[in-house]
Amino acid sequence: MNIDISQLTKTYKGGVHALDGLTLHIPTGMYGLLGSNGAGKTTLMRILTGLLKPTSGTVRIGGHDITTPDGRLAVQRALGYLPQDLGVYPELTARQFLDYVALLKGLDSRQERRRRIAELLEVVSLTDAADRKVKGFSGGMLRRVGIAQALLADPRLLVVDEPTTGLDPEERIRFRTLLSQLAGDRTVLLSTHILDDVAQTCRRLAVMAKGRLVFHGDIGHLVSYADRRVWTVTTTGPAPAVGKVVSALPEGPAMRYRVVSATPPAAGAQPVAPTLEDGYLALMEAGASRP
Amino acid sequence: MIATLRYEFLMQVRRPVMWIVYALTVAVLLATGPGFSTLSLGGSDARDAKTAMVLLAPIMMTLMPIVYGCMLADRLVRDRRLGVDAVLDTTPADRTGRLVGKYLGACAATAVPFLAAYFARALVYVVAEGRPSALGWAVAVFVTTVVPGLLFTGALALAGPLLMPPMLFRVLFVVYWFCFVVIPPSVLPSPSYSIISPEGDYMRYGLYREGLAEGEVYRPSTAYAALDETGYFNFLRPDATPATALLWAALMLALALALLALVRLHAARTES
Numbered sequence: 001m002n003i004d005i006s007q008l009t010k011t012y013k014g015g016v017h018a019l020d021g022l023t024l025h026i027p028t029g030m031y032g033l034l035g036s037n038g039a040g041k042t043t044l045m046r047i048l049t050g051l052l053k054p055t056s057g058t059v060r061i062g063g064h065d066i067t068t069p070d071g072r073l074a075v076q077r078a079l080g081y082l083p084q085d086l087g088v089y090p091e092l093t094a095r096q097f098l099d100y101v102a103l104l105k106g107l108d109s110r111q112e113r114r115r116r117i118a119e120l121l122e123v124v125s126l127t128d129a130a131d132r133k134v135k136g137f138s139g140g141m142l143r144r145v146g147i148a149q150a151l152l153a154d155p156r157l158l159v160v161d162e163p164t165t166g167l168d169p170e171e172r173i174r175f176r177t178l179l180s181q182l183a184g185d186r187t188v189l190l191s192t193h194i195l196d197d198v199a200q201t202c203r204r205l206a207v208m209a210k211g212r213l214v215f216h217g218d219i220g221h222l223v224s225y226a227d228r229r230v231w232t233v234t235t236t237g238p239a240p241a242v243g244k245v246v247s248a249l250p251e252g253p254a255m256r257y258r259v260v261s262a263t264p265p266a267a268g269a270q271p272v273a274p275t276l277e278d279g280y281l282a283l284m285e286a287g288a289s290r291p
Numbered sequence: 292m293i294a295t296l297r298y299e300f301l302m303q304v305r306r307p308v309m310w311i312v313y314a315l316t317v318a319v320l321l322a323t324g325p326g327f328s329t330l331s332l333g334g335s336d337a338r339d340a341k342t343a344m345v346l347l348a349p350i351m352m353t354l355m356p357i358v359y360g361c362m363l364a365d366r367l368v369r370d371r372r373l374g375v376d377a378v379l380d381t382t383p384a385d386r387t388g389r390l391v392g393k394y395l396g397a398c399a400a401t402a403v404p405f406l407a408a409y410f411a412r413a414l415v416y417v418v419a420e421g422r423p424s425a426l427g428w429a430v431a432v433f434v435t436t437v438v439p440g441l442l443f444t445g446a447l448a449l450a451g452p453l454l455m456p457p458m459l460f461r462v463l464f465v466v467y468w469f470c471f472v473v474i475p476p477s478v479l480p481s482p483s484y485s486i487i488s489p490e491g492d493y494m495r496y497g498l499y500r501e502g503l504a505e506g507e508v509y510r511p512s513t514a515y516a517a518l519d520e521t522g523y524f525n526f527l528r529p530d531a532t533p534a535t536a537l538l539w540a541a542l543m544l545a546l547a548l549a550l551l552a553l554v555r556l557h558a559a560r561t562e563s
Binding site: 049050073083089092149 | 293294295298301302305306370373374375376377378379380381382383384389
């Protein structure tokens with residue numbers, strides 16, 4: 001299910017430009033969406049899911065125009081959505097909540113619904129807690145309920161906003177593997193702050209800043225933004241003042257700093273191979289240095 | 292719609308605070324209202340099952356709808372407060388259908404304790420008087436005299452908190468109920484006891500002819516004339532007849548539908 005976004009803008013009341021002329025093609029498969037807070041990722045996702053109407057521009061998903069009622073309905077029939085701040089009804093059990101959402105998604109056959117819910121509860125490791133009220137659930141468990149509800153109707157388009165927030169490392173790995181497996185003939189749009197999740201699951205991604213698209217392409221291409229710009233500096237003195245410190249690791253009495261910088265950040269700095277995180281930071285630094 | 296109705300009913304009917312507040316209200320009725328606690332239900336003709344059941348309706352419609360309205364006040368706005376709306380609004384389910392389902396499910400669940408108190412009292416009468424026909428009258432009176440008022444009140448309680456915080460709405464709703472429904476216009480000029488007032492007097496007097504002699508017509512516009520010098524709202528107080536009783540029920544339903552249409556319009560406007 002291809003997504004074609006053209007000249008998309010969203011201006012909220014009060015004149016806040018959340019999206020500013022965004023044009024992007026998202027192909028079938030797993031696709032990452034990166035950006036700092038306020039970049040416009042959530043606004044974009046809310047438009048793609050039909051929750052928000054754009055101020056101008058067009059969005060076609062699988063050929064359907066999301067801004068028309070018919071188009072929105074067609075897209076929502078194929079959609080699974082995990083919002084960033086998922087809410088649940090505290091007085092329902094996990095199974096009841098999923099049953100309710102399944103009914104709204106058109107899973108009318110009781111037998112089929114029960115089978116699908118049981119299957120998904122197993123996938124997200126909630127079978128044992130399925131009949132407990134969700135008001136007693138931890139943040140991670142609620143996240144897993146959210147993941148299960150997004151997968152209920154076997155969606156062809158899966159939009160997930162910060163899906164691994166609150167999950168422990170094992171759950172995170174398991175969930176992103178699941179997303180990758182699902183992505184075969186589906187479109188999975190993954191918005192996250194966790195670069196590692198994108199690095200481990202997506203071949204292609206887009207980066208947004210201040211409502212604009214600042215990058216789209218292969219992971220390798222984004223990583224290459226940091227080519228010859230990543231250094232390690234081992235020192236007992238202060239952290240390098242030049243560039244952006246990515247990490248600091250104690251090494252005996254000294255500290256080893258990893259720095260993204262266009263020039264060597266200190267005498268004795270050693271160049272190292274960049275990662276996605278370095279590429280992202282280099283891109284953001286380049287953007288920040290622009291007027 | 293059916294899914295929303297079912298789950299809204301389930302969530303509301305399991306709400307402990309609703310049962311507690313209703314129980315306290317029934318306790319107040321028992322303690323303060325001789326009409327509720329005495330066998331005659333405060334009427335002169337205790338042996339007549341129809342009269343007894345018709346008399347039960349206004350007793351119930353004095354305080355119980357306040358609980359009903361207050362308990363419904365958070366139902367619509369809580370989806371956004373809880374953050375469930377993003378998930379529900381991205382399903383292909385029709386939003387109007389979901390609104391109607393929420394309205395009917397929440398209203399039905401909130402009416403369950405009301406219904407229980409009403410029929411428990413009717414049952415006491417049936418057992419004490421040995422008149423099973425009272426149960427039939429209880430059903431007829433509840434459906435015609437109480438339900439239309441509750442349908443309107445339910446829509447008002449769902450719609451009001453879209454304009455203000457639920458707690459403020461509850462306060463204003465209590466004020467509305469006392470000033471515009473319970474307190475007669477002879478005390479406070481208001482549209483109370485009029486054809487747009489949900490307490491059900493038009494059904495009691497127009498359809499069931501409670502306490503009226505043969506050929507006598509109940510005239511709300513003159514019933515309170517002794518002290519109501521203004522008579523501002525008398526144009527809303529036609530004589531109580533079977534026709535005006537049906538008109539009252541139709542108006543309650545129409546007002547409820549109008550409020551729901553406004554809620555849907557409000558939701559459509561806030562979608563962008």
